[in-house]
Amino acid sequence: MPVVPPKAYRWVPEVEQIAQTFESAGVSGDMMRAAIQVYEQVAQTALGREAPEDRDPSRGGQDVARMLEAAMRR
Numbered sequence: 001m002p003v004v005p006p007k008a009y010r011w012v013p014e015v016e017q018i019a020q021t022f023e024s025a026g027v028s029g030d031m032m033r034a035a036i037q038v039y040e041q042v043a044q045t046a047l048g049r050e051a052p053e054d055r056d057p058s059r060g061g062q063d064v065a066r067m068l069e070a071a072m073r074r
Contacts, residue, residue: 001061005047005068006054008039015039045071 015036019029042048047055047067059067 002055002057002059002064003052005042005045005064006050006052008048009043011039012036012043041072042068047071 015032019032019036022029022032045068047064
């Protein structure tokens with residue numbers, strides 16, 4: 001969890017490709033498209049705009065979850 005926010009923007013096109021692959025095989029891509037929405041939201045937060053090498057390595061998963069929750073409520 002702590003390493004997700006700085007890379008969220010990168011996963012949007014990759015997960016879109018997964019959704020398209022699912023759909024081409026006749027499987028719903030809805031789950032992947034929902035993940036895209038989450039990644040897009042995370043990317044817009046201060047944590048999402050951090051560079052991976054600049055993130056605080058002492059920040060744990062619960063810290064990140066709390067910070068993202070607070071950011072997304074705004």
